Structure formats: structure tokens, C-alpha cells
Amino acid sequence: MIKELEVVGIRAKLSEFRSDLITSLHSFLSEDRTNKTKKRDALLAYQRKATAYFNSAETFVGDSELLGARESKHWAQGFAEDCFAILESIPQHLELLRTEFKNLGLNDLSSIEPTPTAYANMQRMVCLYLTPDRKEALYNKFKDNQLPVYGFQQKAKNFIMVDKILAFVFGAIFLTAILVIALFVPSPTDFQYNVFRTILALAGAGIGAVIPGFMEVRFQKWLRAGGALAVFAVLYFFSPANLVVQATVS
Known part of the structure; x- marks a missing residue:
């Protein structure tokens, strides 16, 4: 049985994280580049918001089966579409961080690089519920941008x-x-x-x-x-x- 209230609550929280991410991105883009301190702080704030958003989405996918949400194929299909949209935005997000970290003299690039198994839950959702051509296009996009593709290659063990x-x-x-x-x-x-x-x-x-x-x-x-x-x-x-x-x- 789907724990509907918990699922709705988590999705609402995920929407809040996304709104915070967009707001912080606009703040960074509107910040005067001549003031490197404020520009750097705005970039780091955006990075934190993005990390919270992506991690929340990843955790939600992992918890969705425990909450019974995948019992509804309609819900699973819809959330797989959401996962696709989130994943599709990640290469551009990482490219922005890589470029701006260098521009602002932030040398610790390792702090922005994802782990080898990052985004695996969302990638598996895409593989399970979306068409092979969409999965293949997203897989190639991640591979071309040197991003982890573990979830595309490894099925979850039951x-x-x-x-x-x-x-x-x-x-x-x-x-x-x-x-x-x-x-x-x-x-x-x-x-x-x-x-x-x-x-x-x-x-x-x-x-x-x-x-x-x-x-x-x-x-x-x-x-x-x-x-x-x-x-x-x-x-x-x-x-x-x-x-x-x-x-x-x-």
C-alpha cells in the first residue's frame, strides 16, 4: 500500500529544494563579477543548494520502493520522467561549477566532482521505465562529460x-x-x-x-x-x- 501522505510530503520537499536551487542560481548569475568575494560566496551557496536537491531526489528514489510508491506504474513512470529531467541538467550544472571554480581561483575541484556511484538510483529509474533511446542518449551525455554512469550499467540487486x-x-x-x-x-x-x-x-x-x-x-x-x-x-x-x-x- 502506498504511503501517500509521506510520498506527497517528500515530493513537496523536493520541489522546495528545486526552488531554492533556482533562486540561488539567479543570485549567482546576477552578482557583480568584479566583487570576487561575493561572487564566490554566491557560487558556493548555489553548490550547496544543488547538492541538497540532487541528493534529495536520489534518496527519494531509494526510499520510493519502501514507501510502496512503485506499486503504481503511473507514479513510477511520472517520477522516471522527473529523474530524466534532473539527470539531464546535471552535466550543465557540473560544467558551470568547473568553469566558475577556475575563474574564481577555487582550486579544490575535487569538492565538486561526484562519486563513482552518484545518481545511480535516478539512472536506474530511467533504465526501468523510459524508452531505450532516451536512456542511451542520457548515458552518452554523462559519459561524454566524464560523469558517473554506474546506475546505467549496474542493475539493483533484489x-x-x-x-x-x-x-x-x-x-x-x-x-x-x-x-x-x-x-x-x-x-x-x-x-x-x-x-x-x-x-x-x-x-x-x-x-x-x-x-x-x-x-x-x-x-x-x-x-x-x-x-x-x-x-x-x-x-x-x-x-x-x-x-x-x-x-x-x-
Whole structure:
């Protein structure tokens, strides 16, 4: 579910950063070049505003999936367009800083150069939701201006999916082991039954983690579980086979 209020709030904040950036740029351009001190201060103020704006946009893209915003393809497409516009302005922004730093005698150019992985989140948004020709044109623009292209070249790793796959594999292995053991131990002791039930519940939860849909279980007043944990609770605290048999008999 999209956390709409948070998404709207962040986008409003991003708009504020953009307005501050434009204002500071106008202030710098209107500053008298003969007064190098004021011109330098205006340039550094513009640099700070630009850094805040670009970093906020980058962070927002990273947080958008956690906020559920990417569940809406319409929103994702629109924000990818925003990312494209932001990225398209970065080469000109860096060229301005590089030129003016030299003109004003600011020798520490390393302070304005982006890190190798800068803008990666926005670049991935462009790759995911915009046409290949637009992505290629923007990629070439960054490369020609010696800007980082890490996000164009490296896809984001889906660690959540890896965790689900591992849970499913272990669940399938343990479930197979339980089925094999059941053939050789048809009448387990109470201790063996409890061990088998625990392993079966864990295996079922692992497999349930990759099954689409949602299940919620409430047990008395002290347990409320959903998803894989709900599968574990059902298999551990109840005997589904007995429930089916009882329902059939009745």
C-alpha cells in the first residue's frame, strides 16, 4: 500500500529544494563579477543548494520502493520522467561549477566532482521505465562529460527476492526430508512428533514466503500473524490434516 501522505510530503520537499536551487542560481548569475568575494560566496551557496536537491531526489528514489510508491506504474513512470529531467541538467550544472571554480581561483575541484556511484538510483529509474533511446542518449551525455554512469550499467540487486528463494529452497528440502522420514517412521513417539511438527512448520513457512497472496491468523488473544509466519502458526499449533478429516466426517 502506498504511503501517500509521506510520498506527497517528500515530493513537496523536493520541489522546495528545486526552488531554492533556482533562486540561488539567479543570485549567482546576477552578482557583480568584479566583487570576487561575493561572487564566490554566491557560487558556493548555489553548490550547496544543488547538492541538497540532487541528493534529495536520489534518496527519494531509494526510499520510493519502501514507501510502496512503485506499486503504481503511473507514479513510477511520472517520477522516471522527473529523474530524466534532473539527470539531464546535471552535466550543465557540473560544467558551470568547473568553469566558475577556475575563474574564481577555487582550486579544490575535487569538492565538486561526484562519486563513482552518484545518481545511480535516478539512472536506474530511467533504465526501468523510459524508452531505450532516451536512456542511451542520457548515458552518452554523462559519459561524454566524464560523469558517473554506474546506475546505467549496474542493475539493483533484489536482496528480498534472494531471501525468499533461499527460504523456499530450505523449506522444500526440509519438507522432502519430512516426507521421506514419514515413510520409515509411520508411528513416531511424542518427542519425534513434536520435532517433525516444528520442522514441518518451518518448511511450510519457507515455501509460503514465495506464494502470492496474504493470510492472517489470530490465535486466542496473544498471537496475530500474517504471511509466512501465519503458515508457521497454522502448521505448528494446528493439524490441518485432522481439520480436513473432522470436516469431512461432520
